[in-house]
Amino acid sequence: MQDRWAQITRDPRRSIYVNGFDPLPAYAIIESSAMVMSKSREGFQILEHTADAGVTAYGQDLGQAFANAAAGLFSLIIDLDRVRESLRRDIVITAPGIESLLVEWLNELIYIFDVDNLLFKRFEIAHIDSTSLRARCYGERVDLSRHRLKTGVKAATYHLLKVERHNSGYRAQVIFDI
Amino acid sequence: MSPRWQGKLNKIDDYRWEIPQSYKPGMNVPGLVYADTNMLEVIRQEQSLEQVANVAFLPGIVGKSLAMPDIHWGYGFPIGGVAATRVEDGVISPGGVGFDINCGTRLLRTNLTLKEIQPLIPALVDALFVQIPSGVGSKGKLKVDNKELDKVMLQGAAWAVERGYGDQHDLEACEESGAMEGADPAKVSPRARERGIPQLGTLGSGNHFLEIQVVDEIFDAAIAKAFGIQGKGQILLHIHTGSRGFGHQVCDDYLKVMNQAVSRYNIRLPDRQLACAPLQSPEGQAYFAAMACAANYAWANRQCITHWVRECFTKVLGKGRSELGLELIYDVAHNIAKIEEHTVDGKRRRLCIHRKGATRAFPAGHPDVPLGYRQVGQPVLIPGDMGRYSFVAVGTTQAMAETFGSTCHGAGRVQSRGEAKRGLRGVDVAKVLAQRGIQVKAMSWAGLAEEASEAYKDVAEVIEITHQAGISYKVCRARPLGVIKG
Incomplete structure (x- = not known):
């Protein structure tokens, strides 16, 4: 049994999570059909998925990549230019690993x-x-007279899901259920 | 264009294709896809069949990892998939249900005809749009507290009926009579409650809708009559929504739990979103109990909306309920896990049936089919896209034998939301629909473009495959006259 699994993980065509959940290899993004990059904004790109959508975010450091992923999330909900910075919310997240941290940050x-x-x-x-993150988020409460939610x-x-080194910085990728 | 799925498929007959168990080491069972050659080509354009193969990795899966013809690429599980696992030693997976737990549809019949209603469609659409909260983050008008929410979780549709939102007949016409057993509010997080309380009695956004429809084709008059559908021209009302933020949070909470459980129980999976735990483990039992709470919330939600639909029709048409009809034909879940008894290899077994974008389709004579339909079989409601038509079908013994009593759930997307939006503007979509006599109201124009016909497979092709394969038989078709989108 053990041998068979070892063989699978060595085969680059077959990405398998073994117990600790190794991330998918990089080509999984490119190979995933129906997923097309679009709408390049500063720091993140929207990924298209047949029924859903995702975000690939970049940053010089992890924090920037996570911040850009969050901006990418809100860009799906609303045109970010329409959002004012009139309030602040501090958030603390802990998770078992960096990829779970990304999911839990966005789900928060x-x-x-x-x-x-x-x-x-x-x-x-x-x-x-x-395994942890402390963030300060700036924005405002929904005002339907000004905000058109998409x-x-x-x-x-x-x-x-993926968080990895990219060039000299980091790349974070996540798919949302829309 | 994106690369085709290159995996191996063995043709069984014109409507059945097998993904052999040898396709991927680690598959516990083969995959089975219901499609014709044309549909298969569409399906192969993305990686959903890879996901069918991945689902076959689930410990304790029996029969086959099934793909309905409306299958499309999901996150982890494909949308349009069915997986049955053994109750004793198999797993339950929140991903096999989805974030929108008990997303489902219900169909009401009226005594109205196209002729009487046509001039009133705009007024009806306006009234429904005002009376039934919809759109992103919409809040309901129901005032419930945590104690009351416990009752919603336990009683489902019956909670709404107790408050005067419907009657006993409504409950009889729901899958599970509108409330699943095994719900335990103690297994639901405070966060799910927080999201659930304000959203009870809302339609939501995305592909959720309310449609006023007219029957335009009858395929089986006898069964249609048994469902209370007398003939062409009869007006129906279709509701499509689920458990809103409550269900999303339950799924999210338990994915975290399952991610830990996967290591604890040494489960090996090809995609993290398939995370699961043995059904008999504390994690598996807790998820099932919380999922049942969300399923019951969804039934309560659809029941409340039904009540407001009836109020709108009564007001706009100035007629009483008995004159209008507006009785529930049926209510089915298409994102759910259920404990059911099925025959596998000649033996009766208790199984956990995951239906993710698939509809239960029980045959005539099955004890879970309401008495009024037991002679003909369970009504199966298959919504299409808002520009074309929806179908009513009926469950079959073939489905019982092959698909754990399941069939397709809708049209299935072929275009991503972004593609749809780039090709079309919501304003234009509404205009084109209006020219064809379909009145549309939506909270978001962008959302409307995402839901255009072009983004979907033709549901008629989907339903033809399930009909020819014998896993559900088509009964009638209805086209939309008025549409409310979130």
């Missing part, structure tokens, strides 16, 4: 949007390591 923001109706456009990551985002998923 979705939860805050859902419950407190807050839209954020700017994020300062005060601290980040592989898409509801149900959750960030673990599908094709």
Whole structure:
């Protein structure tokens, strides 16, 4: 049994998570059909997926990549130019690993949007390591007289989830259930 | 264009294709895809069949990893998939249900005809749009507290009926009578409650809708009559929504739990979103209990909306309920996991059936089919896209034998939301629909473009495959006259 699994993980065509959940190899993004990059904005790109959408975010450091991923999330919900920075919310997240941290960070923001109706456009990551994050988020409460909400985002998923080094910085990828 | 899925498929007959178990080491069962050659070509354009093969890795899966013809690429599990796992030693996976737990549809019949209603469609659409909260982050008008929410989680649609939102007949016409057993509010997080309380009684956004429809084709008059559909020209009302933020949070909460459980129980999976735990483990039992709470919330949600639909029709048409009809034909879940009894290799077994974008389709005579339909089989509701038509079908013994009593759930997307938006503007979509006699109201123009017909497979092709394969038989078709989108 053990041997068979070892063989699978060696085969580059077959990406397998073994116990500790190794991330998918980089080509998984490119190979995933129906997923096309579009709408390049500063620091993140929207990924298209047949039924859903995702974000690939870049940063010089992890914090910047995570901040850009959050901006990418809110860009799916609303035109970010329409959001004012009139309030601030501090968030602390802990998770078992860096990729889970990305999902939990984004799901925290979705939860805050859902419950407190807050839209954020700017994020300062005060601290980040592989299992925790402290962030300061700037935005405002939804005002339907000014805000045209585009898409509801149900959750960030673990599908094709990835946080990795990219050039001299970091890249973070996540797919949302829309 | 994106690369085709290059995997191996063995043709069984014109509508059945097998992904052999040898395709990927680690598959516990083969995959089975319901499609014709044309549909297969569409399906192969993305990687959803890879996901069908991945689902076959689930410990304790029996029969086959099934793909309905409306299958499309999801996150982890494909959308349009069915997986059955053994209750004793198999797993349950939140990904096999999805974030929108008990997303489903219900169909009401009226005594109205196209002739009487046509001039009133704009007024009806306006009234429904005002009375039924929809759109991103929409809040309901129900005032419930945590104690009351416990009752929603336990009683489902019956909670709404107790408050005067419907009657006993509504409950009889719901899958599970509108409330699943096994719900335990103690297994639901405070966060799910926080999201659930304000959103009860809302339609939501995305592909959720309310449609006023007219029957325009009857395929089986006898079964249609049994469902209360008398003939062409009869007006129906279709509701499509689920458990809103409540279900999303339950799924999210338990994905975290399952991610830990996967290591604890030494489960090996090809995609992290397939995370699962043995059904008999504390994690598996807790998820099932919380999922049942969300499923019941969704039934309560659709029941409340049904009540407001009836109020709108009564007001706009100035007629009483008995004159209008507006009785529930049926209500089905298409994102759910259920404990059911099925025959596998000649033996009766208790199985956990995951239906992710698939509809239960039980045959005539099955004890879970409401008495009024037991002679003909369970009504199966298959919504299409807003510009074309929806179908009513009926469950079959073939489905019981092959698909754990399941069939397709809708049209299935072929275009991403972005592609749809680039090709079309919501304003234009509404205009084109209006020219064809379909009145549309939506909270978001962009959202409307995402839901245009062009983004979907033709549901008629989907339903033809399930009909020819014998896993559900088509009964009638209805086209939209008025549409409310979130």
